[in-house]
Amino acid sequence: MENRNYSNRENSNTQRNNYKKKTYSTNFKKEYNSNSAENSDKKPKSNSFKKNTSNRFSEKSETNSYKKTYNPNFKEDSGRKKTYNPNFKEDSGRKKTYNPNFKKNNDYKKPFVKKNYTYNTENEAPKPINTEIRLNKFIADAGICSRRNADIYISSGNVEVNGEVMTTLGYRVKPTDVVKFDGKVITSEKKEYILLNKPKGFITTTNDEKGRKTVMDLVANATTARILPVGRLDRPTTGLLLLTNDGELAKKLTHPTHGVRKIYHVVLDRKLDYKDFIKIEEGIELEDGFIQVDEISYVNDKPKNEVGIKIHSGRNRIVRRIFEHLGYNVEKLDRVVFAGLTKKDLPRGHWRRLTQQEIINLKNIK
Missing domain, CATH: 3.30.70.580 (Pseudouridine synthase I, catalytic domain, N-terminal subdomain)
Structure with missing residues (x-):
């Protein structure tokens, strides 16, 4: 067989292996040889516009580049594991100690005793309960007259207490007193x-x-x-x-200070114009002063001549006068709510x- 010359091939391989590869470094700076003929006419660039190339790898050299360490014997199922007791059982663990023969005993509890509001007269006297009321209120509660008129009757000598004429307006009636009005015994009435x-x-x-x-x-x-x-x-x-x-x-x-709310259902002789609706909502000036309703709205599924109005003023005929002031006649006025009370049933x-x-x-x- 013909002998081939491998010398050239071996030389080329040697040159390839000995070839110095270009390395890259983040701290790389181009060096200028002042003696070089190629760079003799060139000047280095000013450092004032030098680009900042510093980073977290700046302290590492080209040869000592960062590499991730690993264990050649590493296995996926290896690593640090949670320690445990090989004799551990799910039902094991620290439990609250108890006596299996324990029985709940409620003897230590204080027995319930209904409070007895009797007093020991030897040690402490009972506190007096104020059940007395003014004489004029007693007469008013009996339904005879108002408190103001009761004061007039008391001053006139029409009232007797325990058989004696009582003219003291501030007298307070006791539960044991017998009160007479014009010779007849009166008692306080139940509130209705x-x-x-x-x-x-x-x-x-x-x-x-x-x-x-x-x-x-x-x-x-x-x-x-x-x-x-x-x-x-x-x-x-x-x-x-x-x-x-x-x-x-x-x-x-x-x-008026309590502002009790009242709601009325109003039926007018014609449709309530929207401009008048706004006037009522914002308030209008009547003969006896300014009045503003709490709320006004058209009644649902009804003609525009039916409205609902909420107001707390107690002036005489106030709802009718509001609409009459704007040129409307009230054909029907029904109070449907008073102080939270309704007409239900x-x-x-x-x-x-x-x-x-x-x-x-x-x-x-x-």
């Missing part, structure tokens, strides 16, 4: 609260000189106590009216007693 759905054509008063029908005719069989209407509804107005012999509550519900011309919760709600009005 009657809610009436007033029909059209009745006057809100206790009696009428002209013999017209009053709201008292509708509640004549409700109670024997002397109840009075809280506020007023004029003759053509219908809706809720509260009657009671609780003078303090009646004064509270009618006083209360037909026109009928009455009902307030529930205990309703009475509490009225007394809690601030």
